[in-house]
Amino acid sequence: MRLFAIRDYRHLFGAQVIALFGTGLTTVALGLLAYDLAGPRAGIVLGTALTIKMVMYVLIAPVAAAYAGRLPRRTFLFLLDAVRGAVVLALPLVTEVWHIYILIGLLQAASAAFTPTFQAVIPDIVTDESAYTRALSASQVAYTMESLLSPVLAAVALTLMSFNWLFLGTSAGFLISALLVLSTRIPDAPPSTGTKAWDTAAAGIVTFIRTPQLRGIMALNLVVAAAGSIVVVNTVNYVRDVLGGSQSDVAWMLAASGTGTLLAALALPRVLDRIDARTVMMTGAGVLVGGTASAVTLTAAGLTTWTGTATTWALIGIGMALIITPTGKVLRASVGRNAIPETFAAQFSLSHLAWLITYPVAGWLGTNAGLPLTWSVLAILAATGTLTALRLWPSHDGHGQGPVSRTATPARHAPGKDRSTLARAA
Incomplete structure (x- = not known):
């Protein structure tokens, strides 16, 4: 079955891509808005806004994943997109920093509920097994492409217009x-089996605690967040205040990191056919430790060059891809089939919890103590996460390939649950 011959999937995939790029453009514009309102203190504003985002994802996403099959899904997805469009439209009108925080809270609450609900719909529309696998791959490609192309599109747009117009464009994208969501025929989910939402969310956390390779992934989440926060939070101030760049230059520097991510993601499928996932992910952790160390050197030694910064940002992008891309494979290989939904939901929350730790460090400490000290702290966190992962995930305890781990938590759901449950948390 040809995947994009399925009309409803084609429309939903289009909705996902447009919403993803809207979110990516909003992130770029938000950093520039923070700089416009707060100047040198933009790091605090952006760090706080992104911390609010992570709080929403950690608190709301697991509940949304558990309840995704119990809602009128087409109406719910439409309303979430409408809320996001309205919030983004209001962002360029703000005049006070606290306005940003309220609007970002609403925007990210809607996004945190949208993702698990959207993915719960896909297996009900794409019923062929091979086509469903391709749908999951297409979704991952969309996320990867967004990380590269959103900053590039923003950079091109900013050569022609002010950043406020980016908000208007992304609002139209959410509309x-x-x-597109309304144009699809999304069936309502089958009646609930009675499993409590919080039981489902908690079961995934327990699985992570009991499984060595998943404990390793928890530590690697911190490595990704520590390095990634340098790029996401500090790029705008570093490019504008240290390198003396423009709004467009900020977007191009973010694109340098996205380029590294994309190149690594394209190369990894063949690599993972020959090298186990643990080796690839630990290599990625080493790359990120090197990237954060390079960032510290740039500031501490005064080596503030465009080439050096772009190279470091690309290195961080490569390291992030080496860890993030194989994660799903490790999750699937580490637990029984019926425990996969709760495990993916737990990873979603735990990964965002790591960002909840590092975003405030990058934003608040970066503004008050300076970038050299802040990036040194983040480099220490990345190194600590790497060493912890090596200790928690021994090389003989499963590599994310092959049969289910002997240490995996037994499935907690009835055998009759189908793969639609997986998509609620994936």
Whole structure:
């Protein structure tokens, strides 16, 4: 079965891509808005806004994943897109920093509920097993492409207009996404089996605690967040204040990191056919430790060059891809089939919890104590996460390939649950 011959999937995938790029453009514009309102203290504003985002994802996403099959899904997705469009439209009108925090809270609450609900729909529309696998791959490609192309599109747009127009464009994108959702025939989910939402969310956390390779992934989440926060939070101030760049230059520097991510993601499928996932992910952790050390050197030694910064940002992007891309494979290989939904939901929350730790460090400490000290702290966190992962995930305890781990937590759900449950948390 040809995947994109399925009309409803084609429309939903289009909605996902448009919403993803809207979110990516909003992130770039938000950093520039923070700089416009707060100047040198933009790091605090952006760090706080992104911390609010992580709080929403950690608290709301697991509940949304558990309840995704109990809602009128087409109406719910439409309303979430409408809320996001309205919030983004209001962002360029703000005049006070606290306005940003309220609007970002609303925007990210809607996004945190949208993702698990959207993915719960896919297996009900794409019923062929091979086509469903391709749908999951297409979704991952969309996320990867967004990380590269959103900053590039923003950079091009900013050569022609002010950043406020990016908000208007992304609001229109969310509206188009909402209309595409309405144009699909999304069936309501089958009646609930009675499993409590919090039981499902908690079971995934227990699985992580009991499984060596998943404990290792928890530590690697911290490595990714520590290095990634340098790029996401500090790029705008570093490019504008240290390198003396423009709004467009900020977007291009973010694109340098996205380029590294994309190149690594494209090369990894063949690599993972020959090298176990643990080796690849630990290599990625080493790359990120090197990237954060390079960032510290740039500031501490005064080596503030465009080439050096772009190279470091690309290195961080490569390291992030080496860890993030194989994660799903390790999760699937580490637990029984019926425990996969709760495990993916737990990883979603735990990975965002790591960012909840590092975003405030990058934003608040970066503004008050300076970038050299802040990036040194983040480099120490990355190194600590790497060493912890090596200790928690011994090389003989499963590599994310092959049969289910002997240490995996037994499935907690009835055998009759189908793969639609997986998509709620994936």
